[in-house]
Amino acid sequence: MTEYPLDGSGAISAVDIAAAWDRELPGVPTSSIGVITPLWRVAKVLADERRRTLGRLGVDPATLDLLSTLRRAGEPWTLTTRELTERCLVTAGAISQRVARAEREGLVTRAPSSASRRAVAVALTERGHDVVERTVRGLLTHEEELVVGLAPEERRRLGELLGKLAASAAGGGGVGGEG
Amino acid sequence: MTEYPLDGSGAISAVDIAAAWDRELPGVPTSSIGVITPLWRVAKVLADERRRTLGRLGVDPATLDLLSTLRRAGEPWTLTTRELTERCLVTAGAISQRVARAEREGLVTRAPSSASRRAVAVALTERGHDVVERTVRGLLTHEEELVVGLAPEERRRLGELLGKLAASAAGGGGVGGEG
DNA sequence: TCCTGTAGATTTAGAGCTAAACATACAGGA
DNA sequence: TCCTGTATGTTTAGCTCTAAATCTACAGGA
Incomplete structure (x- = not known):
């Protein structure tokens, strides 16, 4: 079992x-x-x-999150590791590992950023484009079916309440007593 | 970083x-x-x-989930592996590992169930009781603060909408086309 | 030039999970 | 008794994450 x-x-x-x-x-x-x-x-x-x-x-969620974030950024489909950390909401170490895996599979490339020599620019390859464009459509279509049970107004309200909860949890939880 | x-x-x-x-x-x-x-x-x-x-x-979330589930079950604070799988919503393999870790730390014991010789009865030890009673209070108190941004009526509505979404996602997603 | 601090990125140790393979205990029929 | 099926647990391989330690590139002051 x-x-x-x-x-x-x-x-x-x-x-x-x-x-x-x-x-x-x-x-x-x-x-x-x-x-x-x-x-x-x-x-x-x-x-x-x-x-x-x-x-x-044929993809895993962590890799697709990485590829999607690069794809959504628009031309030239390139972000630094630091930007990826901010947008994907995982630690820098996790991004480093995700990029290493994706690079091994030929989905992205790593190169020194033109702006700073410390920064690393991660760019989508042609193969990465293929994967993300093939899978995002299928994924979003499937997820659309998962939320059909909620009417549009209910979805809007749910998103709104979740946003409010996020603000409450992030604001009140980090520091401690603030009253 | x-x-x-x-x-x-x-x-x-x-x-x-x-x-x-x-x-x-x-x-x-x-x-x-x-x-x-x-x-x-x-x-x-x-x-x-x-x-x-x-x-x-001084606890980790997976272990506390295990201990809490046993504690909430009430006397004699014992459940089989199968019951734990159903209530914790993780695979049987994960439960087996959680129990092994907790047993190693003296928080639970494992014994053949009285009902069936296949089943394994997992029981809270005194030390397990101490840990769960000490930490659950602190945890729930802290989480209470995280949701203060929502008024009672908003919490109720949010819980309701989440339940509706769960039903939608579980029903529509599992099988595939059902139209 | 040297020292110190800081920011960006990577590496490593240790959790924790799923999926799949395996082991075990029965139950029920031939 | 033997065979088959099924339920219950455990083990293992592989993935992914966090936290902490480390490496590298600079910047600014003495």
Whole structure:
């Protein structure tokens, strides 16, 4: 047995989890559970779906994230490692490894940047263009189907609430007590 | 440099990403981006926060997920590997590894289940109890602060929309064409 | 020129996960 | 009894990430 229930059928609901903590450890604050638990569940379902879809297309999510970021940047499809770190939201070490893997497969090239000799310019190769253009279309088409259950107004509202949560989490969490 | 901007300050907005694809590859369906991109960003901010918070408390997220699931189950704080797989939403192999790590640290024990000789009963030790009770309170208190930016009604609505999205993604994505 | 600081990038150690292969325990029929 | 199927766990290979240490290129002051 390798699998776990992808639809969360065996999983406990966020309400049940909060109720269980309230019963087992009375007094713990449980109101964040109703937001954070469903959020991670959905994120996991979507990540699993993306991994499988891309597996069928012959790419892995980390590499496609790299290629997509370069492709979206527009001509000349080149960014420095530092820019990639900012846009992909992973550490510089992770970018370095992603680029090394992609370079090994002939999807990108590495060269000293024209601006600074410290900076490294990562550029999409023709093969990289082929891969990204072939897979992004398939991926976005598939993901479009995953969100059909939400009406346009619901999607807009969901995106809005997620943005608000992101601001709240990033602002309040980093430093500590600020009240 | 090891870090990346935790608050997403250097990141491109979901709207910009969709606009970039529309410009670079006209015709690709981009309407899922407004939901999926913010969702993963928030999930990542929360995961990073949790990892750091738990790091300070001396536990790792995967182990705490295991211990919490056992703790929430109530007396006698024992579940089989299969039950853990269903509730933690990771593969059986991952559970096996989590349990092995936790057992090595004296946080849980493994024993043949009384019901079936195939099944393995994983039980919380006294030390496991100590760890989970010490850390869960701190973790939930911290996460409470991360969601203060959302009013109660907004939290409720967000949880509701996330549930609807989960149902949509799990239902529509697994099989393929079902029209 | 030498020292010091800083920024950009890479390397390495150690987690943690999935998928797939394997091992084990039964159950049910011939 | 033997065979077959199925459920439960474990192991292994390979990927990917973070955090920390390291390397390299400069810049600015003494």
